[in-house]
Amino acid sequence: MMNTLFLTGEEKKLFESLSNNVKEGWEVEIETNEYEDTPEKFELRLDTYMPYDPVLRVLADELSNAKDSANALEIAMNTDFSNISEDALIDLFYTLGSDSISAMIQKMLENASKDENIHEVAAFSVIRHSLLSALITA
Amino acid sequence: MSIDVLPETGPSLPEGYEADPSFVFSRHVQERLNGQSIYGELKQKELDEVLALYSSSEGRESILLQLQESLENPEELVGLQGRLFEDLHPEYYTEEGDFDSSVFIKKVGTDLDALGVQIQEEEGWLETQVRGMRERAEVTKRMREGVGDTPEVREQQKTLLQNSLSVAKKVLSYPIRHPVKTALIASIATILAVSGAAYMAGGIEQLLQQVGISHLIGEVGATEAAREMGNIITAPEVWDHSAIL
Numbered sequence: 001m002m003n004t005l006f007l008t009g010e011e012k013k014l015f016e017s018l019s020n021n022v023k024e025g026w027e028v029e030i031e032t033n034e035y036e037d038t039p040e041k042f043e044l045r046l047d048t049y050m051p052y053d054p055v056l057r058v059l060a061d062e063l064s065n066a067k068d069s070a071n072a073l074e075i076a077m078n079t080d081f082s083n084i085s086e087d088a089l090i091d092l093f094y095t096l097g098s099d100s101i102s103a104m105i106q107k108m109l110e111n112a113s114k115d116e117n118i119h120e121v122a123a124f125s126v127i128r129h130s131l132l133s134a135l136i137t138a
Numbered sequence: 139m140s141i142d143v144l145p146e147t148g149p150s151l152p153e154g155y156e157a158d159p160s161f162v163f164s165r166h167v168q169e170r171l172n173g174q175s176i177y178g179e180l181k182q183k184e185l186d187e188v189l190a191l192y193s194s195s196e197g198r199e200s201i202l203l204q205l206q207e208s209l210e211n212p213e214e215l216v217g218l219q220g221r222l223f224e225d226l227h228p229e230y231y232t233e234e235g236d237f238d239s240s241v242f243i244k245k246v247g248t249d250l251d252a253l254g255v256q257i258q259e260e261e262g263w264l265e266t267q268v269r270g271m272r273e274r275a276e277v278t279k280r281m282r283e284g285v286g287d288t289p290e291v292r293e294q295q296k297t298l299l300q301n302s303l304s305v306a307k308k309v310l311s312y313p314i315r316h317p318v319k320t321a322l323i324a325s326i327a328t329i330l331a332v333s334g335a336a337y338m339a340g341g342i343e344q345l346l347q348q349v350g351i352s353h354l355i356g357e358v359g360a361t362e363a364a365r366e367m368g369n370i371i372t373a374p375e376v377w378d379h380s381a382i383l
Contacts, residue, residue: 123305134280
């Protein structure tokens with residue numbers, strides 16, 4: 001059962017400001033792992049990124065063959081991600097980095113209005129927690 | 139890991155450089171591949187280590203094999219050095235982007251030390267890339283297996299991550315306009331384009347323009363934009379639903 005949010009102190013304040021019916025049933029654990037990401041580290045992650053998952057390989061190829069940006073957008077929108085592998089998602093989130101995931105979590109909390117939104121926050125907070133734990137012990 | 143001291147390049151330029159400046163780099167690469175350089179070290183130690191980390195997955199193995207092949211293939215390395223050379227020494231290129239061999243010969247002919255420094259820089263770059271690959275392998279492996287002091291804790295974290303990735307996958311497949319989906323797809327498209335996996339017609343700037351967040355890139359280009367990934371993710375257009383994804 002996934003009912004724990006791994007949030008920073010600031011994120012916890014945002015969560016606590018939500019209505020009771022949205023918060024109900026969720027527990028907050030403070031994210032204590034700290035990792036300093038930098039533009040240089042991000043650039044290196046981009047440099048060393050290679051899409052090996054078939055879904056992403058096809059997307060990359062199709063984006064490369066897009067007639068124009070509108071077509072590229074259509075391709076991205078219509079991509080079926082249902083078969084993307086867990087490993088590929090892990091690799092993408094590693095590339096994206098903890099700061100970017102944190103930025104997403106903050107916006108998700110600022111815009112949360114129903115339980116489903118908190119499910120998404122919980123998922124992204126676990127992904128960040130896993131990434132931070134792995135980075136710190138690496 | 140230490141970097142080998144560069145071998146003495148000698149008082150004269152390698153034979154054949156006048157006809158084809160790239161020969162200089164080819165020869166340096168060949169010499170180093172023959173045993174005494176960082177490339178040799180990388181092949182034998184670092185890359186094997188990275189490869190071992192990937193051994194449980196066929197997909198990841200193929201990636202590492204690609205990297206290994208590119209590092210072992212002198213032609214690939216020459217191409218790599220050529221690109222680095224162009225970045226390091228724009229003065230050897232005309233405004234049209236053509237290589238001006240007369241300027242190169244004049245410069246290199248009087249400045250072998252500079253050439254040595256350049257090669258060291260290139261080796262440093264390669265070392266950084268391999269270090270980045272190794273960290274990617276180690277961190278993603280730990281994420282997949284779970285981090286914790288006991289097998290139970292690791293298993294619990296692994297299951298939690300799997301459930302969370304399922305949610306992320308579900309978000310990516312929402313059939314409706316949704317800000318988290320928009321932010322994720324914009325991030326993925328940016329990663330694919332900026333990492334060079336996708337050469338997009340019109341460029342990533344135009345794609346993000348379609349999404350409605352191209353102003354975050356401005357005139358600085360996609361690489362700089364990638365440094366500002368947080369801004370792309372948090373763009374008001376993404377979160378007020380005016381972005382069209």
